[in-house]
Amino acid sequence: MPRTHRYPVFLWRSGTEAWAGRLLDDSWALGTACGATAGAVLRELKDCLHAVDTADEYLPQPDFFEPECRVVKAGAVPEYEVKKKSGAKETKGKRTQPSAESVMLRLPCVTGRRGSGLVCALLPTLDEEFEIADGDRIEEMALHYARQSLKGKTPADLLRLLPPEEWRLETISFTPRHKDGAAEKEKLVRLPKVAEHAGAPVLRRTARAWEREAEIAELESRLRQTRGNVLLAGESGCGKTSLLIEAARRVEIGSGGRGPGARRFWITSGARLIAGMRWLGQWQERLEEVIAELRRVEGVLCVESLQELMRLGGAKAEGSLAAFLIPYLQSGELRAVVEATPAEVEACERTLPGFLDAFAMLRVEPLDAAREDKVLRLAARSMGGGGAFDFPEEAAREAGRLCRRFRPYAGFPGAPLGLMNEVAARAREAGRNGTNVTETRGVFAGTTGLPESLLDEETRLEPDALRAWFEERIVAQSRAVASVCGTLVRFKAGLNDPQRPLAVLLFAGPTGTGKTQLAKLLGDWLFPHRKETERLVRLDMSEY
DSSP, X not given: OOOOEEEEEEEEEOTTSOEEEEESOSSSOOOEEEESSHHHHHHHHHHHHHHHHHHHSOOOOOOOEEEEEEEEEEEEOOEEEEEEEETTEEEEEEEEXXXXXXXXXXXXXXXXXXXXXOEEEEETTTTEEEEESOSTTHHHHHHHHHHHHHTTOOHHHHHTTSOOSEEEEEEEEEOXXXXXXXXXXXXXXXXHHHOEXXXXXXXXXXXXXXXOHHXXXXXXXXHHSSSOEEEEEOOTTSSHHHHHHHHHHHHHHHTTTOXXXXXXXXXXOHHHHTTTOOSTTHHHHHHHHHHHHHHHTTOEEEESOHHHHHHSSSSSGGGSHHHHHHHHHHHTSOOEEEEEOHHHHHHHHHHOHHHHTXXXXXXXXXXXXXXXXXXXXXXXXXXXXXXXXXXXXXXXXXXXXXXXXXXXXXXXXXXXXXXXXXXXXXXXXTTOSBOOHHHHHHHHHHHHOOOHHHHOTTSOOOHHHHHHHHHTTSSSOHHHHHHHHHHHHHHHTTOSOTTSOSOOOOOOOSTTSSHHHHHHHHHHHHOTTXXXXXXXXXXXXXXX
């Protein structure tokens, strides 16, 4: 028999004597219900659960446990829109003017835990929610999100957010008609084996799409349409995957948990789609099964790399996964979102233009420096949000500086965020409750192999000492050593072009004069933290 679930509900009453209620779960959103009494709100929410169960034959289990109510006091400065004036005359346009006085609001906050163990919190009247690893600093994080939400509010907006006269927690007991997940598993057999649902816990660790509200709104609008494929084009690491996951989550929440759209978006890669397929026709049969299941549940296939779709499956692009999918995309049997870099788009235009014709392109432009810095600050606060770990903003800025300076070819903000995650993971493994700039630089040095003396801006590179280091290891090549050392000194001073290689050096001379030795020494100096065999990549042209 199906098990009875208890769904937590937050109820509040405004000054108009009307009651409102909200189910405390973000994996599927049924919105809020209103009524003259608290009982009427609970009955309406239960009717909603019944409608979802009847329509879907599948109802997600509650994922908000041990709920508690508390109050967050947040100050807000109302902002007015006033007409611009020029002298004694009014000119066209408006400007925003903050009020001279702030307003202190008492906002209800509900905290609890997910089944995964994460601490979750909800500000119902602001429609804000977040998750952190530990609850020691839950009030500080709730205040942060409240301030962000209240910023720029007009007096009329703040009036609607005045403290409710009464609020409390209730529960709704409901028994689904079917066993939990049984119908969903009957529908989807092949798909869960080759793709992850966009709301899966493994994808929740993906960095949030900070500072991408405009792109998220645009993608969300396109995904809400019933037809059409989207190509997300942007440099590697610019946040395409995070943007896709956030937009997909909002679309699924907006579906109200009804119908197959409750689990619409499935994320995979070309390699995963054909993993284990060895015989002719195997991967084609698997893809046909995946497409059939997606069609039954009105699902959308999200692929992380256009290059993999073009490269895998056959010796040429005409026999690849991308070529196989073209007729399904053109006929509307399959709906897809594919991520691509500009270079991948250009390559596809040359080799398989028919694939691109099936997509509408959405470009994800790089963030400017100010927005990148803000993303790193927000990420640092998020990592330290539980109180058990401290990731200072100085360390976040250092991660950004190191990646811009020494890994300009890597994507932003993906590269510094990856470095920050690695720093935090190593610190936790070592039992430390925080990190600092020095540790960030040390992890970067270990990852890239570069010497810390080169990474530290405060450490001066002495040309004479550098030249002496090389001349101790190579004999009678002072001119070549001076050329190499001059290149390194300019690099240390930041006088090189960050968009181009450090240098192109041509060592010319008879056999045995030290050309290879000097190249090896350059690798030893630049990458002392790497294995000796990994410091130099040698290409012997006679092998080609």
